Amino acid sequence: MTISEPDQRWADLGRQACVVLAPLFLAIEHVGSTAVPGLPAKPVIxxxxxVPDLDEISDSTLETFGYRRVPTDMPERLFFRREDYDSTAYHLHVVAxxxxETRNERLLRDHLLAHPADRDRYAALKRELxxxxGPGPAYxxxxxxxxxxxxxxxxxxRGLPSVPVWEE
Known part of the structure; x- marks a missing residue:
C-alpha cells in the first residue's frame, strides 16, 4: 500500500467511525496521518x-462492526482491522x-495539527521515503x-519525559 495525497474524506470517515464505536469505549479518537489535514497518508483510518481493562474487550462485539482482531507484538494494546468496500482500511488500537492522556499517537497528532511546518517536514519525508x-520496513x-x-x-x-515511539 502506498501513500496517497491528502483526502478531505478522511476526517469525515474518522469522525463517523468514532461516533459508531463511541458507546463501546471510554474515549475514541481518530489518530495517525489521516487525522491531520494536508498530510499524505496510506488510506488507513x-x-x-x-477501556478500563483490555481483558474486557469483546471480539464478537467488534466483529459486528466489521473489526477483526489481529495478533501483534505491541504490548498493552489490542489491534483490530476493518476493510471497507472502497479500499479504505480502518485500524483500531485499543489501550488501557x-x-x-499521554499516548504518543495522540500527542503527535495534536503537535502536527498545531505546527504546520512540522507537518510539512513530515509530509516531505514520507514522500521521499x-x-x-516503497511501502515496507525501510519506509x-x-x-x-x-x-x-x-x-x-x-x-x-506538556512536561512529559521522552519515551520511544515504537512499542517493544
Whole structure:
C-alpha cells in the first residue's frame, strides 16, 4: 500500500467511525496521518480507543462492526482491522485508560495539527521515503527519527519525559 495525497474524506470517515464505536469505549479518537489535514497518508483510518481493562474487550462485539482482531507484538494494546468496500482500511488500537492522556499517537497528532511546518517536514519525508523505498520496513524505519523528534517536542511541551515511539 502506498501513500496517497491528502483526502478531505478522511476526517469525515474518522469522525463517523468514532461516533459508531463511541458507546463501546471510554474515549475514541481518530489518530495517525489521516487525522491531520494536508498530510499524505496510506488510506488507513487509525482509531485509538481506551477501556478500563483490555481483558474486557469483546471480539464478537467488534466483529459486528466489521473489526477483526489481529495478533501483534505491541504490548498493552489490542489491534483490530476493518476493510471497507472502497479500499479504505480502518485500524483500531485499543489501550488501557490509565495511559490515555499521554499516548504518543495522540500527542503527535495534536503537535502536527498545531505546527504546520512540522507537518510539512513530515509530509516531505514520507514522500521521499516512499519514492526511494516503497511501502515496507525501510519506509517505516526511515520515519522513526523524525517521529521521535516531533513526539519528544510534543511531550516536552506538556512536561512529559521522552519515551520511544515504537512499542517493544
Amino acid at each position: 487509525d482509531l485509538m480507543a481506551s 485508560a490509565a495511559g490515555w 516512499m519514492a526511494e523505498f 517505516t524505519r526511515g520515519k522513526t527519527a523524525l517521529i521521535q523528534e516531533l513526539t519528544d517536542a510534543a511531550r516536552a511541551a
